[in-house]
Amino acid sequence: MTIYRPLMALLVALLLAACSASNKAQIEVDEDGQPVTDVYSNNSLLGSRISIPDLKQKRVGDLLYVQATLENDWKFELDFQYKFKWFDADGFELAPESQPWQQVVMAGRSQNNVKGIAPNPSAVRFEIWVRE
């Protein structure tokens, strides 16, 4: 944890420096197949305006299928991009270059469901990243 903290701080600083605010949500499946959900966000402006009140996941065949509810907590329209990052059981990111940033425009104080399907059956964990 002591190693991760400065790394996280550095990551946050880099993201802020690049003016691309990021907000991250992830869901993990424990050994019994039960989802373990954690939502992280940094202090950036976009991060403070978007929350993820709900995350759902299921297996479609053997592919992980995810629905995340994004909420615009701001009273004005938000125009941003999101992308899913998928990881296997060992923490390796799957097909990192095949996941494009997707555009989403949300009216003030509205919710929007975004969906993602794992690129292959080995995905067990995902993260959602957003940026302006």
Next chain:
Amino acid sequence: MRLLSMLLLGVAVVLSGCASKVDYGDAQARETVTTDFGSTDLQMIAAKMVDDMLVFPPIVQMTQNRRPVLFVDRIKNKTTEHIDTESITDTIQSKLINSGKFRFVDMTVVDRVREQLDYQSESGLVDPSTAAQMGRQIGAEFMMYGNLSSIVKRDDSTKDVYYKFTLKLLNIQTGIIEWTNEKEIRKTRSKSLFGL
């Protein structure tokens, strides 16, 4: 003296304005240089098509225990632009193969494969025990094809482009379209008074 320094400053500004710079960018970044079909459109279309296809219940059922063989026919470009539609289907094909759910035969290399088979079986140079046998290829079960169309409207200050990409999966034996989906994209360019 003051005039000279102002002149030098002006020259410096003009010269720095002419400097060109090459840089690498994020290939996944949103590209909005013009309203023409671009990389972001291609990526959005491919992602939407693959995601939708992989979660369509009959497709999920079909790929549960086997990996059906497909071939890509072509995407008819009905827009007024020159668009490399093969690039779109290549991306879709890559994603589908990497999902582990489908296999593909490539009709664009049939002639070259035949040449290689002829060489292996007839040239006398290849060890017959390792030569690929004729008539052992797997026939495709499904054909993938589609359309890309556009509607363009413009007036003095605004240009609006609407793209519609349709992809279909047809069972070659039965002629049934097993799956189809569309992706719509709208792009608008408006000129503002001060170019802002």
